Amino acid sequence: MxxxxxxxxxxxxxxxxxxxxxxxxxxxxxxxxxxxxxxxxxxxxxxxxxxxxxxxxxxxxxxxxxxxxxxxxxxxxxxxxxxxxxxxxxxxxxxxxxxxxxxxxxxxxxxxxxxxxxxxxxxxxxxxxxxxxxxxxxxxxxxxxxxxxxxxxLPDQPDPLHQFDKALAAHRSGRLSESEFYKLIRYVCFREELYNPDEHTLDAADVFATVLKKRDEGALRKAEFEFLYTRQGKVKHTLxxxxxxxxxxxxxxxxxxxxxxxxxxxxxxxxxxxxxxxxxxxxx
Ligand SMILES: C[S@@+](CC[C@H](N)C(=O)[O-])C[C@H]1O[C@@H](n2cnc3c(N)ncnc32)[C@H](O)[C@@H]1O
CATH class of the missing domain: 3.40.50.150 (Vaccinia Virus protein VP39)
Structure with a gap:
């Protein structure tokens, strides 16, 4: 790749x-x-x-x-x-x-x-x-x-913060920095829907499409979306x-x-x- x-x-x-x-x-x-x-x-x-x-x-x-x-x-x-x-x-x-x-x-x-x-x-x-x-x-x-x-x-163990809503709440309360929040969004929160277990890949293009959807649904505030989108890309990672x-x-x-x-x-x-x-x- x-x-x-x-x-x-x-x-x-x-x-x-x-x-x-x-x-x-x-x-x-x-x-x-x-x-x-x-x-x-x-x-x-x-x-x-x-x-x-x-x-x-x-x-x-x-x-x-x-x-x-x-x-x-x-x-x-x-x-x-x-x-x-x-x-x-x-x-x-x-x-x-x-x-x-x-x-x-x-x-x-x-x-x-x-x-x-x-x-x-x-x-x-x-x-x-x-x-x-x-x-x-x-x-x-x-x-x-x-x-x-x-x-x-990908983490071996499940954690409540792997869920989008929980990660977002933790970020809003100051428990997760912007950078930590980004890493969870990019690699963990959408793992169930987007990870391809045959190829072992997670495609950033799919993750950022989901981030856009969350913004459109009103789940992300403007500043949160804008920060995440500064890191937008299409790198397909093997994980x-x-x-x-x-x-x-x-x-x-x-x-x-x-x-x-x-x-x-x-x-x-x-x-x-x-x-x-x-x-x-x-x-x-
Ligand atoms: C090592 S990673 C991540 C970037 C790194 N974290 C940094 O700070 O620059 C991305 C780099 O890998 C390079 N790359 C990907 N596959 C490669 C391959 N098969 N052979 C040589 N370079 C490759 C890409 O061109 C890209 O510059």
Missing amino acids: QQPDEWEFQANRILLSGKPPHFAPAKPELLVIEQRLAALAASLQRPPVLLVLGATPELADLGLRQGCHVYRVDCSPAMLKSAEFRQQVEDRRNETVLCCDWREITTIPSGTIDFVTGDASLNNIAHLDQPTLFAELRRVTHPGSILAFKQIV YTQTEQQHLLRDHLGPCELVSPSGDCYYRDIVNVFMVTIPPDPIG
Whole structure:
């Protein structure tokens, strides 16, 4: 699901606003990844070689600050361009930016990557294509490599706040921030009607059509609708439950630990960091 037109639309919107997009990684998520990268550097006694899946400059910057060689890979030239103003590290001599498909990063030699990261990157790969990407990640990494994916997942456990009316009431009473409310609307509240369990997809176009309907029915106030609509888009995300996601990574790559970013944000059930270690090669 490369969705080049949609990412070009998103890139133009980012450039027009001049601000990082709402889908840029948050500080607590970056901290989890930064700390694990530093721990690997300490055990290797050298800066790890880092692969970033996506244009996401915040992830590339944290590697550059630790002296890593960074490969930053995205198939959208528009997204790579729109990410430039978010880059904070000036000296980028240790960075290689590649515009290609993550499933075939032929310029990266086998076994050379120590650490892989990505911000909702796997959410952009169709269910049936995930094994191809995992095989390419196995090729470029080596036993002991770490893969730290910030992923959006569907909560395993039901919660009253997963219902639209309850989430809206919690937001109006101040219990849910705008951003938390958005995450529930985008990924959880309409899951029953809109999630496609065969493809494992939830299409933002369908979610925002439902948001429009709620506005037309008078269920959303003008300001609430306007805020949600600033995040409007047509990205089709591949989503698994938290447990399914963990098992998928474990089965294809290696032991997978779930790390929750700090803070008490409600949506920790929806956004988590999945930390995988590539196991030793089987003997014989
Ligand atoms: C990683 S995600 C989310 C964006 C990220 N959170 C950020 O802050 O920039 C979206 C990016 O994935 C890229 N993408 C999707 N599928 C891809 C693929 N198969 N190969 C390379 N890039 C891909 C899109 O071009 C888009 O720029």
